[in-house]
Amino acid sequence: xxxxxxxxxxxxxxxxxxxxxxxxxxxxxxxxxxxxxxxxxxxxxxxxxxxxxxxxxxxxxxxxxxxxxxxxxxxxxxxxxxxxxxxxxxxxxxxxxxxxxxxxxxxxxxxxxxxxxxxxxxxxxxxxxxxxxxxxxxxxxxxxxxxxxxxxxxxxxxxxxxxxxxxxxxxxxxxxxxxxxxxxxxxxxxxxxxxxxxxxxxxxxxxxxxxxxxxxxxxxxxxxxxxxxxxxxxxxxxxxxxxxxxxxxxxxxxxxxxxxxxxxxxxxxxxxxxxxxxxxxxxxxxxxxxxxxxxxxxxxxxxxxxxxxxxxxxxxxxxxxxxxxxxxxxxxxxxxxxxxxxxxxxxxxxxxxxxxxxxxxxxxxxxxxxxxxxxxxxxxxxxxxxxxxxxxxxxxxxxxxxxxxxxxxxxxxxxxxxxxxxxxxxxxxxxxxxxxxxxxxxxxxxxxxxxxxxxxxxxxxxxxxxxxxxxxxxxxxxxxxxxxxxxxxxxxxxxxxxxxxxxxxxxxxxxxxxxxxxxxxxxxxxxxxxxxxxxxxxxxxxxxxxxxxxxxx
Numbered sequence: 066x067x068x069x070x071x072x073x074x075x076x077x078x079x080x081x082x083x084x085x086x087x088x089x090x091x092x093x094x095x096x097x098x099x100x101x102x103x104x105x106x107x108x109x110x111x112x113x114x115x116x117x118x119x120x121x122x123x124x125x126x127x128x129x130x131x132x133x134x135x136x137x138x139x140x141x142x143x144x145x146x147x148x149x150x151x152x153x154x155x156x157x158x159x160x161x162x163x164x165x166x167x168x169x170x171x172x173x174x175x176x177x178x179x180x181x182x183x184x185x186x187x188x189x190x191x192x193x194x195x196x197x198x199x200x201x202x203x204x205x206x207x208x209x210x211x212x213x214x215x216x217x218x219x220x221x222x223x224x225x226x227x228x229x230x231x232x233x234x235x236x237x238x239x240x241x242x243x244x245x246x247x248x249x250x251x252x253x254x255x256x257x258x259x260x261x262x263x264x265x266x267x268x269x270x271x272x273x274x275x276x277x278x279x280x281x282x283x284x285x286x287x288x289x290x291x292x293x294x295x296x297x298x299x300x301x302x303x304x305x306x307x308x309x310x311x312x313x314x315x316x317x318x319x320x321x322x323x324x325x326x327x328x329x330x331x332x333x334x335x336x337x338x339x340x341x342x343x344x345x346x347x348x349x350x351x352x353x354x355x356x357x358x359x360x361x362x363x364x365x366x367x368x369x370x371x372x373x374x375x376x377x378x379x380x381x382x383x384x385x386x387x388x389x390x391x392x393x394x395x396x397x398x399x400x401x402x403x404x405x406x407x408x409x410x411x412x413x414x415x416x417x418x419x420x421x422x423x424x425x426x427x428x429x430x431x432x433x434x435x436x437x438x439x440x441x442x443x444x445x446x447x448x449x450x451x452x453x454x455x456x457x458x459x460x461x462x463x464x465x466x467x468x469x470x471x472x473x474x475x476x477x478x479x480x481x482x483x484x485x486x487x488x489x490x491x492x493x494x495x496x497x498x499x500x501x502x503x504x505x506x507x508x509x510x511x512x513x514x515x516x517x518x519x520x521x522x523x524x525x526x527x528x529x530x531x532x533x534x535x536x537x538x539x540x541x542x543x544x545x546x547x548x549x550x551x552x553x554x555x556x557x558x559x560x561x562x563x564x565x566x567x568x569x570x571x572x573x574x575x576x577x578x579x580x581x582x583x584x585x586x587x588x589x590x591x592x593x594x595x596x597x598x599x600x601x602x603x604x605x606x607x608x609x610x611x612x613x614x615x616x617x618x
Contacts, residue, residue: 072096072097072116072117072118072190072193072194073096073097073098073099073114073116073117073118074091074096074097074098074099074116074117074118074119074120074186074190075098075099075100075101075107075110075111075114075116075118075119075120076088076091076098076099076100076101076120077100077101077102077103077104077107077119077120077121077122077125077130077133078100078102078120078122078125078151079102079103079122079125079126080122081102083122084100084102087120087182088100090179090182090183091182091183091186094183096186096190099114099116103125103126103127103128104125104127104128104129104130104132104133104136105127105128107119107121107133107137108133108136108137108140108143111137111143111146112140112142112143115142115143115146116146117146117147117190117193117194118146118147118148118149118186118189118190118193119137119146119147119148119149120149120151120173120186121133121134121148121149121150121151121169122150122151122152123150123151123152123154123160123164124152124153124154130150130151130152130164131163131164131167134148134150134164134167134168134169135167137168138167138168144168145196146193147170147171147189147192147193148168148169148170149169149170149171149172149173149185149186149189150164150169150171150172150173151173151175151177152172152173152174152175153174153175153176160172170189171185171189173185184422188415188419191415192412192415195408195411195412198408199405199408201366202365202366202401202404202405202408205365205366205401206401209394209397209398209401213394216394258402258406259405259406259409260406260409260410261403261406261407261409261410262306262307263406264399264402264403264406265283265294265295265304265306265403266295266304266306268283268295268373268399268402268403269281269283269295269296269297269304270297270302270304271395272297272373272375272395272399273297273298273299273302275395276359276375276377276392277377278299278359278375278376278377279298279299279355279376279377279378280296280297280298280299280355280375280376281296281297281373281374281375281376282295282296282317282318282374283295283296283371283372283373283374284312284318284323284327284371284372284373284374285370285371285403286327286369286370286371289311290311290312291311291312291323291324291327291371291372292308292309292310292311292312293308293309293310293311293312293316293317293318294306294307294308294309294371295307295308296308296317312324317349318349318374318376319342319343319346319349319350319358319374320345320346320349321343321345321346322335322343322346322358322360322374323360323372323374325343325360326360326361326362326372327362327369327372329362330362330364330369331362332359332360332361332362332392332393332396333359333360334357334358334359334360335357335358335359336357337356337357338350338355338356338357338358339356342358355376355377355378356377356378357376357377358374358375358376358377359374359375359377359392360372360373360374360375361373361374361375361392361393361395361396362396363396363397363399363400363403364396364397364400365397365400365401365404368404370400370403370404371400371403373395373396373399479491479507480507480508480511482515482517483521483585483588484589484592485515485516486516486517486518486519486592487517487518487519487520487521487585487588487589487592488511488512488515488517488519488520488521489520489521489523489581489584489585490504490507490508490511490520490521490522490523491523491525491526491581492504492522492523492524492526492527493526493527494526494527494528495527495528496524496527498537501537501538501541502537504522504537504538504541505537505540505541505544508520508522508541508544508545509541509544509545509548512545512548512550513548517550518549518550518551518588518591518592519550519551519552519553519587519588519591519592520545520550520551520552520553521553521554521555521581521584521585521588522538522541522552522553522554522555523554523555523556523581523584524554524555524556524557524561525555525556525558525580525581526556527556527561535565538554538575539575542554542575551576551588551591552575552576553575553576553577553578553584553587553588554575554576554577554578554584555577555578555579555580555581555583555584556578556579556580556581556584557577557579
């Protein structure tokens with residue numbers, strides 16, 4: 066993008082990093098950039114450089130953005146420069162209202178996308194240039210109307226001074242004056258339109274009527290070259306718009322004459338085409354045969370807007386200078402009206418595009434908001450489902466742990482029935498207080514459930530036994546006695562017996578046997594069970610048999 070088309074931007078921010086990022090983004094898109102780190106320098110640069118747009122940060126040390134904007138708008142030299150505020154404030158609505166009340170044209174919330182920044186900067190710089198163009202055209206129109214008024218006054222003065230000398234030309238002058246007034250009114254009527262099609266339709270009709278022509282063609286200067294946009298003929302008097310045909314050898318007019326006017330930017334009047342026509346137009350003129358051709362250069366602020374091409378059937382005498390000047394004023398007014406209409410159409414297109422962009426943006430925001438809401442709802446459902454699954458898993462794990470603990474407890478203190486009245490509890494490994502308590506509980510529950518008369522606690526596989534455990538075993542024996550059951554402890558080795566002696570455990574309340582077999586024999590004898598065929602270490606145990614002796618003897 067050309068820098069002259071992009072415009073000059075003044076960035077005001079006390080953060081060097083923000084200045085660098087914004088400056089790189091804007092210069093990369095073709096803008097000329099000036100920077101200021103505080104409000105005082107911004108005011109000075111604005112007056113000196115007169116930028117097309119000011120990007121102003123709200124939060125700055127010293128003079129903040131709002132005070133800087135107030136002073137800019139209070140200075141007639143800088144009041145018309147558009148200001149866009151930039152802020153990272155969370156209270157965006159209040160800041161926006163305050164900024165707009167101070168005269169800002171827009172507001173950007175940080176952080177913002179480069180595309181959004183460039184789009185808004187381009188819109189406001191273009192609006193700035195269009196506003197300046199319109200203001201210049203208004204000044205030019207006022208100047209043109211003043212010149213027209215001066216010309217009218219001058220013509221009236223000359224007519225008054227030369228009335229006696231030009232009595233024979235009175236009729237012609239009166240006719241020219243009436244035609245001039247008519248053309249002036251026509252020019253004013255054209256300048257009152259703003260829509261391009263309406264301007265072209267009015268211009269074509271008025272030109273055909275007041276020039277006494279058989280055909281009028283409007284050629285506009287576009288970026289692609291000279292283009293025929295509208296035409297009208299006397300029969301039928303219908304205006305054809307939107308032709309968009311390039312001027313060239315195949316065009317329905319004297320193309321070389323139009324091109325010459327466009328190059329020289331001066332009007333040309335060919336009174337007699339049979340004598341003064343360009344050789345390049347001979348083929349066209351031979352077929353169409355217009356007697357006269359008037360090409361008026363439509364100029365506005367030194368810019369060629371187009372060419373007003375007029376063909377006439379008869380030209381008994383050349384047009385008077387006053388008539389040519391009047392038609393030139395018509396072309397000048399038409400140029401202003403056409404350019405205003407083009408600018409208005411361009412502005413309308415930009416406004417429409419901005420509105421469509423806003424609508425697309427609002428639609429996209431609504432769509433993304435809905436997607437975000439649906440995503441949040443889905444996440445909430447997933448979180449609830451995951452929490453429920455986690456609770457179920459934890460509950461199942463707790464059940465498994467409890468079952469495993471119960472199973473381990475059963476395995477650590479098994480209670481094996483030998484007969485209807487005898488039960489054996491073999492203990493293996495290290496016996497701590499917790500396991501001893503489990504043994505006590507298992508023994509009591511087993512005796513109560515099975516009505517056992519004798520409980521054999523076999524400690525053959527026990528490796529470690531402390532005083533607390535020994536005390537618990539004695540308590541177990543006493544509790545079993547209260548339930549009507551005798552306790553027999555079997556498998557006490559020499560080192561284990563020494564430990565019990567060293568601990569001072571009283572074994573008088575229980576029966577001890579050296580082996581499990583002897584303990585079972587003793588239990589059979591005490592329980593009075595006549596169990597035929599019960600083998601104890603390969604021998605039959607009968608009623609009254611005593612494989613072991615009381616207290617291990």
